[in-house]
Structure formats: structure tokens, C-alpha cells
Amino acid sequence: MVQGADRNTERRVVALRHEGEDAAARLPALLAEADRIAATVAQGVHGRRRSGIGETFWQYRHHRPEDGRAAVDWRQSAKSDQLFVRQNEWEAANTVSLWRDGSASMQFASSRNVPTKADRAAVCLIAVAALLTQGGERVSVLGESAIARTGALGLERVSRRLILGPGAAQSVEAPHISRFSRIVLSSDFLDPPETWAARLSRFAAQEANGVLLRIVDPAEEDFPYSGRTRFEAPGSGETLLFGRAEEARNAYRARWAQHGEQLAALARQFGWTMITHRTDRPATSAVLSLFKTLARDV
Template sequence: MVVARPELDTTPPAAADIGRQAAELSARMPDLLIQARLVANTIAHGIHGRRRAGPGETFWQFRHFQSGEPAKRIDWRRSARDDHLYVREKEWEAAHTVWIWIDRSPSMYFRSQLGQARKIERAVVIGLALTDLLIRGGERVGLVGLIAPSARRNAIETAAQLIAHDPIGEDRLPTEVPFGRFSDLVILGDLLEPLQTLEAGLTGIAGRQVHGHVVQILDPAEETFPFAGRTEFHDAASGLTYTAGRAEAIRGAYLARMAERRRRLRALSDRLGWSCTVHHTDHPAQQPVLALHARLSGGSNPRAGASAAAGREASV
């Protein structure tokens, strides 16, 4: 079998193409915001609220005094109005902050005919929907490079406006962000950077006592390589163009490298105690949002759900 020698063209493509796609993303932000709200509302109907008794400053409810409890816990003013003794409970408040990083680099604008949406659009919907759900549960959420951590209910509208104004961001992991100790970081991106760069970046973030949740967002074509014949591949980040005379001849090598990348990313997540999920854009956005919410709101210990699933990879 004669295999045509691949050709490499280093001529940079016109920047107008990425600019056009960025403009399209900006124009679609209202629709993506609506999708995020729908995803959050759908999931919210199927989960229990996070409200429960615990350390905090906000009054939650009165309950009957139970035998054996310290008498100093009795609320005598409320008890005076009834024949029972009552205890004033405060609402449990999360002590940690959740950061969400949405990769807005040029490679995230790819979409094949097999995907339901571009990777950037899916990342935006997942990120905004998760932000909405966590804030409803009383968490403080920040979107890296967009908004500082807060519990404001209009946070996703603010983030959507900022993304629409500046839809293209850097492709580097958020290694310079001043994360607080014991905060959580959700990474939403295709993670197609060089493996050494990924491993160094994620290890550095984890070394600052940040707990991570990695969601690799891929188009189905990036996993199955359904190309045949003479095919031109374009790297939106570097501007390189790669032309294969017979694309099917390099499918095996490509799939092997993707499998090795997956294995090393999973092994790194295992070692760091992070969770790792793969999401394909031909699947519903609800699936990764529900999985992330479960990991981030695992009972009284916000890491309980994540720890149980750390390092496990699911294709959703």
C-alpha cells in the first residue's frame, strides 16, 4: 500500500475566520444563556436543595428542643409563645469557593457535522448552568477572567455579557489566578495542549491546595477521526495547515495518540485526587452539569462526591 506523504503548510490563515466565528458566538450568547437556564432548571427540579442546619450566620428555622441538648441552645423568646421548647438553627454555609474556567481559545471553535454544537458553545452552556445551580445552593462562584467569586444571582448574565464582548481568550491553563486554599476549580476545555504543558499546569494548581474537576470537551470527530481521502487539517491556534493525501492511512496513529493522551490525563487526575470527565458535543449538556453538581455538593463535605469519583473517567 502506498501512502501519500503528508504535506505541512506553515502559511498562516486569514485571522478573519476566527474573528467571524467569535462574532457568531457573541451573537448567539442570548440563546446560549437561555440554554444554560433551561439546563439548570431541568436539573434543579431533580435535586434536593443544599439548605440544612450547620455553622453559619443566617437564621434557617426553629425546631423542637431535644432531651440531652445543652440548655443554652434554647431560644427562650420563641419558646415563651408555645408549650414547647425551641432551638434556633442557623443555615449551613459553604466555606469554600468554586472557580470555573472556560477555555475560549481558537481550537474550541471547532465543530464537525457529528457535533450538536461547537465546543466553545457547549463549554459556555455547561459553565453558566453550573454557576446558576451552585449560586442557588448558596455557593460563591467565580468565572476565571470574567467575574470574581460571588453569590449574586445575576452572575451568569454578567458572565455572558463579558464573553460576548471578548469571546476569544488565552489557551493557557489558569495557573496565575490567586485561588484560595481548599477552593474548587472546574476546568472546561478540549485540553489539546502539549501533554507536558497540561501536566505541569494541573500539578502546579493542585500544589496550591486547590481541588480540581476536569471536563474535556471534544467533538465526536476528534475521537473517531472519520476522515478519508485527501484532507486538509487546520490548527486554529498556530495557523499551521496539514494536508494528508490519504487521511485514513493515519487514523490508527491518531487514535493511538488520543488514547495515550486520555490515559495520561486520567493517571494525572488519579494522582492529584481530581475528577476527570470527557464530554462529547453530540451528548446533552445536562449530563456533565449534573455530574459536576453532584461532586461539588456532596453532602456536608463539599468534596465527598468528588473524592469518591476522583480520577474516574466517564464519556458523557
């Protein structure tokens, strides 16, 4: 019994090592792809000026009750019968926490012509991280980065974690974040909407919101199968056999659309934005939408 357990443990260690080596082998290619996408997107977006705690004056705005008395710029307010607050140009770095789902379903790719959902999610997040760090913002990987960083070092560490890290569900089920954090969750979001409602409610309790980057394989949306087809649930080994898969196509597509609508409704309910991206389409469009959404929300 002990020898059998030892052999099982050894096989598991070998399998994990090979898995890690395979992931590491993909690292340069994925980083190069993310860098190319970030460079392309950067040409289409411009730097933004935002209000913050820097020292460079930007504009005056009307005083709001939550600002308090100390925020009033009395010199400017004395020129009229209204109270004004002095806003400065943003110079303090913000933090964006990124998460790439590491569940078994994210390893799916329906053909050799499309990447796995996990790889596409990592590429999109790394490209966005590159754009954010270029703007002086700090990035971290949710549940894996102890310290949020900016610059080349921060990008390098975040990139490795997004490709090689576990992407554990614990990171979104019991998140450790600061209030008002901005989050990007990249997943296929195949868990029941109730599960995601509970997860987003935990972020809401900490007054954090952000973007759901939903990664979809084309076969998942189109259901192109016909004839005798066996489907296997990733990770569980459970199978489902169809004698004529095409007969289930309409019902499947309706259920798929309903699931997407429920996710979008959840995002709106909690003040998040959902972006859906298919792996058979250029990642550039997803990165551009994601970056613009983050820029708009701050």
C-alpha cells in the first residue's frame, strides 16, 4: 500500500513538473504576443489627465458635501457665491489587480487554429498590464502578488504569474484587496451565475469593482458538432454522449445565450463591465476595450 502511494505521488510530481515545463516553454511566445498587442493598442490611445493627489494644477470643480471643509479652495471661492475645490493632475499611481482563471475548463481549445482560453486570457491581461505600467500605474495578480508594482520589474513579475500561476478560485472567493480597488477577472465564467453573484458580492462589500473579461472558444458559442459525439467535462472526467449532436444545437445555443445574459446582468448589478472575447478573433480588440474601460472608470 505504501509503495503504491509512493509511486502515485512520484507520478504526480513528474506530471506537475512536465506541466510546469510546458507552461514555461510557452512563456517567451506569449510575452512576445502580449508585447506586440500592447504596442498596437498604444498607438490608438492617448495619455489621460485625471484628478488626483499630484502637485500640478488641473482645474477647479464645485465643492461636494463629502469633500469636507478642508478641501475648499477659499481664494477661488471668494470670487463667487459658490464653493470650489482645487483639483490636481493625477500623479500618484493607481493599482489594478488582475486574475486569470486557472480552472481545467480554461485549458480548452477546440482546434489547433485557436489558443487555449487560459493562454488568450494571459496574453490579454499582460498586454493591459504593459499599457498600465507605461502610464505609471501599479499592477498585481490577485491572490498571488504580495506587492503591487509598476515599471519593467513589476510587469515582468506579473507576466510570469499570469502565465505560470495557479489562478486559484480562492483568490476571488476570499479576496484580499484594498477598498475602492479596480479588478480585472478573466475567465470563461462557466460556473453557475449564483456562484459569480456570491463572488462579486464579496468585492462589492469592499467597494471594489472592475471588468469581467469573458474568454470564449468559438465551438462553445457555435456548437458546430454533428453526428455521434462524446463530450467530456474538463477536470471531472464526466462524459455525455449524443447520437446526433446537431439535434441539441438549438437548445444548447439558447442556453448559452441565456448564461451570457445572466452574467452581463450580474456585472451591471454590481457596477462592473463585462467584455466577451472569442479566441478566434484578434486579441487586440479585447485589449483595447479593456484598457478604455479601465481608463474611463477612474
